Amino acid sequence: MKVNKLLVLLLAICCIIMVGCKKENGNSNGNNNESYPQAPKIVSTQETIYNDGVESWIVVEASFEDESKMYFVLTSPNTAAVVDRHIFYGQDSNEGYIYRGDVVIPSEIKHLGVVYSITETLGSNKFPTFGRSNALRSVVCPNTMTRICAWTFCGCKGLSSVILSESLKEIGEYAFADSGLVSINIPNTVVTIDTYDEVHPYYPLYALSMAFEGCNDLSYATIGSSVTKLFGTFNGCSKLTRVTCLADNPPIISSLSGIPCLPDGLEIIYVSNQSVEAYKTADGWSQYADIIVGI
Secondary structure: OHHHHHHHHHHHHHHHHHHHHHHHHHOOOOOOOOOOOOOOOEEEEEEEEEEOOOOEEEEEEEEEOOOOEEEEEEOOOOEEEEEOHHHHOOOOOOOOOOOOEEEEOOOEEEEOOEEEEEEEEEOOOOOOOOOOOOOEEEEEOOOOOOEEOOOOOOOOOOOOEEEOOOOOOEEEOOOOOOOOOOEEEOOOOOOEEEOOOOOOOOOOOOOEOOOOOOOOOOOEEEEOOOOOEEEOOOOOOOOOOEEEEOOOOOOEEEOEOOEOOOOOOOOEEEEOHHHHHHHHHOOOOHHHHHHEEEO
């Protein structure tokens, strides 16, 4: 009996140790889901001072154990943003790191003994954050990320899958435009997809702008419950056939230069059961009344 009790005790201790290890490992990307992809370990960093003529930025180049690299701007004493290396060289340069394959953005970087949380992406219409890379297939954003700025993944033709942060609040103008996305799930935490992202980065429009314009392979989209306006959102998404809208109150729909917000090929719109009639009679949505279905 004593031997059996000892064995049970040892098994219990082993289980506790194993659970603890799993929890510790699962948090490295800000997500407790064990199946959540983990970013490779950062093995070294070096910094460059970038001056755009107005202000100076500290940009950190992080090298990963898989020999890939990623570039970050230190935006505060505790936070950093993902940034493409093109920003170092000005708008006429073609130099920079090209992102390939399946990229997982880390939740934090450690540089010179200081830990920085990754909270956003930075880019421009000339040089999107991920450089219009056709070789980029998928991206996983950490749960520390609250903002994806304008043009971030614009023109990434090979990009078919994006896992967005469960803390994401803002998506910038044209953030995924002309990319290869097949489906997208916009978290309920998102309240702003901002038409004027580059000029007024924190002006709260509470609207979906042309963030997915020209995504020719996008076939399914889920719109979070906090979105209140669609503004030319899926313009040019010729293969989009299914949309799920989680907002109880129908978001305002606005066309862009006469182009409908939702494509002609749309086959079904899913909304909550209690909101079906509201959607079927709302301005902009009533034209889709025949395909609006409760879930």
